[in-house]
Amino acid sequence: MKKLEVVIPIVIGLGLFILLYNSGLLSVERSLTTLAEKYLEYIPDASSIYTSMAFEVVTAVIWDQRGFDTYFETSVLFFAIIATLAIASKLEDIIGERRSLTIIVRLVTRILAPIIVVVSISIALHGHITPGGGFQGGAVFVIAPLLLMLAYTSDWIRSRGFTDRKLLLLRGLGVTLIALAGLIPVVYSYTTNINAYLFQNQAKPDSFFNYPAYLQTPISTILVSGTIMLLNILEFIAVLTGFTLAFYYLTREFEKRGGGE
Amino acid sequence: MIEELLWYYIGFTILLTIGFSIYGIAVRPHLVKKMALFTILGDAVYVLLVYLGYTLNSTNPPVIPGGSLENPVFSSKTDIQRFIGSTVDPIPQVFIVTAIVIGLAVFLLLAIVSLRIAREYGTLITTKIREVSGDE
Numbered sequence: 001m002k003k004l005e006v007v008i009p010i011v012i013g014l015g016l017f018i019l020l021y022n023s024g025l026l027s028v029e030r031s032l033t034t035l036a037e038k039y040l041e042y043i044p045d046a047s048s049i050y051t052s053m054a055f056e057v058v059t060a061v062i063w064d065q066r067g068f069d070t071y072f073e074t075s076v077l078f079f080a081i082i083a084t085l086a087i088a089s090k091l092e093d094i095i096g097e098r099r100s101l102t103i104i105v106r107l108v109t110r111i112l113a114p115i116i117v118v119v120s121i122s123i124a125l126h127g128h129i130t131p132g133g134g135f136q137g138g139a140v141f142v143i144a145p146l147l148l149m150l151a152y153t154s155d156w157i158r159s160r161g162f163t164d165r166k167l168l169l170l171r172g173l174g175v176t177l178i179a180l181a182g183l184i185p186v187v188y189s190y191t192t193n194i195n196a197y198l199f200q201n202q203a204k205p206d207s208f209f210n211y212p213a214y215l216q217t218p219i220s221t222i223l224v225s226g227t228i229m230l231l232n233i234l235e236f237i238a239v240l241t242g243f244t245l246a247f248y249y250l251t252r253e254f255e256k257r258g259g260g261e
Numbered sequence: 262m263i264e265e266l267l268w269y270y271i272g273f274t275i276l277l278t279i280g281f282s283i284y285g286i287a288v289r290p291h292l293v294k295k296m297a298l299f300t301i302l303g304d305a306v307y308v309l310l311v312y313l314g315y316t317l318n319s320t321n322p323p324v325i326p327g328g329s330l331e332n333p334v335f336s337s338k339t340d341i342q343r344f345i346g347s348t349v350d351p352i353p354q355v356f357i358v359t360a361i362v363i364g365l366a367v368f369l370l371l372a373i374v375s376l377r378i379a380r381e382y383g384t385l386i387t388t389k390i391r392e393v394s395g396d397e
Contacts, residue, residue, distance in 0.1 A: 005284075013280030017273050026272050028265050031316055036350045041342075044325045046335040053335070055327035057351045062358060073359040080366035084373045129333070131324055135358055223333045239362065246369045253376050 039065075052202045053213040054128035054225040062133065063228045067199025071178055074235065077242050078175050081168075088249050100152045109151040116144040124236035128225040134232040138239025145244045146251075154251040157244070164248060167241045174238030181227055181234070185209055201226040264317070275312060278305040292375045292385040296368065303364045307357045314350035323351035 020026050032040070042050040043060045054060035062070050100106060124137030148156050182199040188209060189196035196209035203210045211226030224230070282302035286295055325344060328334040336344070379385050382393050 005288075009281040009284040010277065011280070012283055013273070013277035016276040016279060020272070020276070025313055026269065028268055028317055032345070032348075032350050033352065036352050037345060039351060040323060040345045040348060044327070044336070045338065045341055047338070053333070055325045055333070057323040057325075058354045058358065061351060061355045066355060066359075070359060073363055076363050077366040080370050083370055087373050087377055126330065129327060129330060131322060133358070135362055139361075220331050222330055243365070246365075250369075250372060250376075253373070 049203045049208070049210075050205075051213070052128075052211075052225040052228060053223060054228055056128050056131060056133070058131075059127045059133040059228060059232065060225065063231045064199070064201040064226075067182055067201070067231075070235075071175075071182055071199065074175055074178060074238055077239070078171060081171065081242055081245050084246060084249050085164075085168075088253060101150070106151045109147045113144040113148055116147075117141060120144075120236075120240070124232055125229070127232040128228045129223070134235025135239055137232075137236045138243065141236070141240040142243035142247060146247045149247065149251045154248060154255060157248060162244075164245060167245045167248070171238055171241040171245065174234050174241065178231060178234050178238065181231060201228060268317070272309075272312060275305055275309045279309070290387045292378065292387065296371050296375065299371065300364075300368060303360075307360060310353040310357055311349075314353040316349070318347060319349040321348045323348050323354065 017026075024030070039057055039061055042048050043052060043057050044055055045051050046053055052060050052064060120137045120141035122137075123132035123140055124134055127133035127137070145157060185196035185200040186198055188194070189207075194209055195207040197204065197207060200207065200209055201211060213223060213225055215222045215224045279302060282298045282305060285298040286302065289295060289298065321344065325336060325341070327336070375385060378390065382390050384390060384393070
């Protein structure tokens with residue numbers, strides 16, 4: 001019995017290894033795919049017409065070439081939270097008292113939480129220039145409310161005015177605004193008879209609709225890479241509210257259990 | 262030679278992790294263990310995708326060092342060509358960024374459903390749940 005528990009997984013792993021090795025995916029001589037080379041060549045090149053002038057190719061591909069896919073991926077999280085809300089039992093009745101953690105934990109959390117928030121905002125705003133983006137910034141941000149909820153009990157978030165209804169509203173707003181931003185090229189193409197695609201950001205070989213890469217403000221010129229910066233900010237809001245809500249519901253559920261027994 | 266051995270060794274380790282987690286999901290009766298192994302399986306697949314994006318001479322992430330928001334410094338075409346020669350494949354990383362959020366959404370649903378199961382049946386072990394609900 002014990003032997004089988006080691007042998008079967010190793011056989012599965014070996015089988016996968018042989019499968020991938022024979023298909024050439026594991027080969028040492030493999031190089032970049034042609035699609036990847038095209039992306040790397042055109043996206044950061046300021047003189048090409050297919051460019052969004054984003055230095056971070058991953059974020060550029062996520063919000064330009066794969067924007068439609070990314071939108072539905074954001075909605076998956078949204079629907080998961082709605083399902084959680086439906087399954088989680090009533091939020092209001094909590095049996096027993098909940099205690100916050102010791103002064104050490106609370107003090108360290110108070111120091112750490114603002115730093116985490118600032119770092120996450122920086123990650124989200126510089127998504128098209130340095131590694132990062134909306135998802136990554138949002139995922140970093142959630143650590144702050146999670147720590148605060150663990151240290152001060154889940155009431156902390158409500159006492160600061162962020163009720164779950166407000167968070168859910170913000171979450172829905174983020175997803176809706178992303179969808180509307182993706183629809184702009186289509187509306188434009190209907191009104192002017194120029195070919196344009198959903199979530200298009202920069203020119204494509206058969207469509208020359210594109211957003212300006214720079215934003216002129218009275219103070220300075222900012223590189224926004226078309227819609228990428230806007231979508232990153234919206235995605236940041238959507239992901240951070242979504243995960244905060246998720247952890248809020250989970251913390252409430254666990255507190256209920258701990259308080260009841 | 263050593264480089265090649267290491268190359269295959271890393272791939273084999275990742276696939277072994279996938280093998281162990283698949284076996285665990287199928288065999289372990291406890292739901293929390295299933296959830297933990299599910300997360301390990303997902304993370305192993307992400308690492309496998311990143312690994313598939315590597316080439317032997319790739320030393321850079323797919324990010325071109327380009328100054329700041331207000332003073333971007335664009336590199337010339339020859340610089341970009343040299344950069345392509347030493348960078349990893351960006352496409353697997355694009356998949357992973359979306360996959361991580363979906364993975365978290367799935368995990369969230371699993372967690373909340375198991376919480377409900379624990380409250381309804383008083384246990385998270387699947388064989389016992391079957392006894393309590395009287396399916397067999």
